[in-house]
Amino acid sequence: MKNLKVDTASKHKHIASQEDQLLKCMKCGTCLSVCPLYAEIRYEPASARGRVALIEAVKLGKLDLSEAFRKNINFCLNCKSCVEACPSGVRADDLILCARADLVELGKFTFLERLIFRHLIKRGRLLPPVARWATFVGTLANKILPKKNPLTLFLPFPDGWKERIYPKIAKKPFRKRVPEVVTTKNPKMRVGYFYGCGTNLVYPEVGEAMVKVLTHNDCEVVIPKNQVCCGTSIYNSGDFKTGIKHARKNLKIFKDAQVDCIVVNCGSCGLTLKKEYQELLGVDFDIPVYDISEFLTEVIDMKSDFRTPNGETVITYHDSCHLNRGQGIKSEPRKILMELPGIKFVEMKEADRCCGGGGSFHLKYYPISKGIMRKKLDNLEPIDADFLVTGCPGCMMRFEETFRQKGLKQKVKNTIQLLADSYPDDENPNK
Numbered sequence: 001m002k003n004l005k006v007d008t009a010s011k012h013k014h015i016a017s018q019e020d021q022l023l024k025c026m027k028c029g030t031c032l033s034v035c036p037l038y039a040e041i042r043y044e045p046a047s048a049r050g051r052v053a054l055i056e057a058v059k060l061g062k063l064d065l066s067e068a069f070r071k072n073i074n075f076c077l078n079c080k081s082c083v084e085a086c087p088s089g090v091r092a093d094d095l096i097l098c099a100r101a102d103l104v105e106l107g108k109f110t111f112l113e114r115l116i117f118r119h120l121i122k123r124g125r126l127l128p129p130v131a132r133w134a135t136f137v138g139t140l141a142n143k144i145l146p147k148k149n150p151l152t153l154f155l156p157f158p159d160g161w162k163e164r165i166y167p168k169i170a171k172k173p174f175r176k177r178v179p180e181v182v183t184t185k186n187p188k189m190r191v192g193y194f195y196g197c198g199t200n201l202v203y204p205e206v207g208e209a210m211v212k213v214l215t216h217n218d219c220e221v222v223i224p225k226n227q228v229c230c231g232t233s234i235y236n237s238g239d240f241k242t243g244i245k246h247a248r249k250n251l252k253i254f255k256d257a258q259v260d261c262i263v264v265n266c267g268s269c270g271l272t273l274k275k276e277y278q279e280l281l282g283v284d285f286d287i288p289v290y291d292i293s294e295f296l297t298e299v300i301d302m303k304s305d306f307r308t309p310n311g312e313t314v315i316t317y318h319d320s321c322h323l324n325r326g327q328g329i330k331s332e333p334r335k336i337l338m339e340l341p342g343i344k345f346v347e348m349k350e351a352d353r354c355c356g357g358g359g360s361f362h363l364k365y366y367p368i369s370k371g372i373m374r375k376k377l378d379n380l381e382p383i384d385a386d387f388l389v390t391g392c393p394g395c396m397m398r399f400e401e402t403f404r405q406k407g408l409k410q411k412v413k414n415t416i417q418l419l420a421d422s423y424p425d426d427e428n429p430n431k
């Protein structure tokens with residue numbers, strides 16, 4: 001995609017830069033057949049074809065960048081199913097983000113978005129206490145307040161609040177659990193680890209598994225403590241300017257760390273660092289970035305000195321949209337999982353169907369997100385897996401909440417945790 005910083009006085013300069021994408025759409029409707037949102041609500045403006053038509057109307061001056069337009073444009077999972085299926089190669093995902101960028105530049109950005117994206121996320125140290133406080137208040141409100149009460153009027157995300165189960169925020173974030181450099185005997189590579197907010201705040205054990213696996217595979221791991229959020233939720237909301245600041249900051253931090261490459265364990269962070277910084281935000285992020293499954297199967301020769309398992313564990317795998325369709329990583333995690341001893345891998349139907357998380361989509365449109373998740377559960381049920389495995393903390397949170405709500409016994413794990421568990425203990429130099 002072209003650099004979006006086009007020199008135009010137009011009100012919708014980002015949309016204008018995408019004219020070639022608009023021209024490519026032949027209105028065939030193939031995207032409707034794969035859109036999980038359209039399947040749920042059968043509403044044309046919520047599909048890629050509908051959104052392309054709306055954006056085209058803005059471009060032609062037939063429609064304003066109105067509040068109604070903003071609602072339709074924001075109402076998308078960014079699952080990229082439409083992009084994958086489109087016979088004309090229309091990048092509806094980029095078109096939608098460009099429309100959001102024009103809206104933000106016109107000041108159509110809510111107070112909450114401004115507060116979170118421009119102030120809170122920027123100050124990374126504030127995130128753990130704020131997340132802990134927000135989940136505590138939310139959980140307490142669920143327990144003590146009746147479903148119908150006047151306070152509901154003040155909730156930022158009122159839909160389904162009474163049944164939400166919030167993720168447990170770690171007492172000690174990942175970044176405080178590890179030294180800045182974890183070395184090993186005769187390291188073959190110096191690898192930068194971009195851990196991301198989900199791992200740092202909710203799944204520090206995933207970060208520890210990453211360190212164990214990387215050091216076991218003869219990599220020195222550099223974990224810069226001043227790294228900032230990748231910014232995916234920020235630029236996905238249309239705030240490209242703040243997104244660019246995050247990209248530049250992370251680039252400088254990892255350059256200064258003099259690493260050979262960066263590894264990530266989150267589909268969305270990986271997509272951001274690997275592609276979106278460059279292609280969408282125009283920041284030349286010239287350090288190689290790999291998802292951990294890609295790194296282990298394609299960059300280094302992953303060790304397979306596994307310990308003897310105790311019995312058999314049944315697992316299945318859910319493809320994160322941003323890992324699979326965003327980065328084209330589908331076979332790599334399966335290759336790792338199928339190599340592990342004591343693991344029975346059962347492929348679920350429609351493993352690559354979106355779980356309904358969609359970043360902050362599930363917060364804003366909870367009933368619809370729940371409907372999309374229901375289809376995943378229908379496909380999961382016949383497998384009776386011990387673990388649902390995936391490569392994105394965002395998906396992990398959404399599945400965990402659903403399993404807890406339904407009282408299901410299944411647990412959720414990141415691919416790297418199963419691999420770390422299969423290696424002998426005493427490998428983590430931090431222990």
Ligand code: SF4
Binds near residue numbers: 030
């Ligand atoms: S976006 Fe692609 S799949 Fe959808 S209507 Fe246009 S050409 Fe067809």
Ligand code: SF4
Binds near residue numbers: 037
């Ligand atoms: S990104 Fe997903 S939810 Fe959004 S229009 Fe495309 S298929 Fe539908």
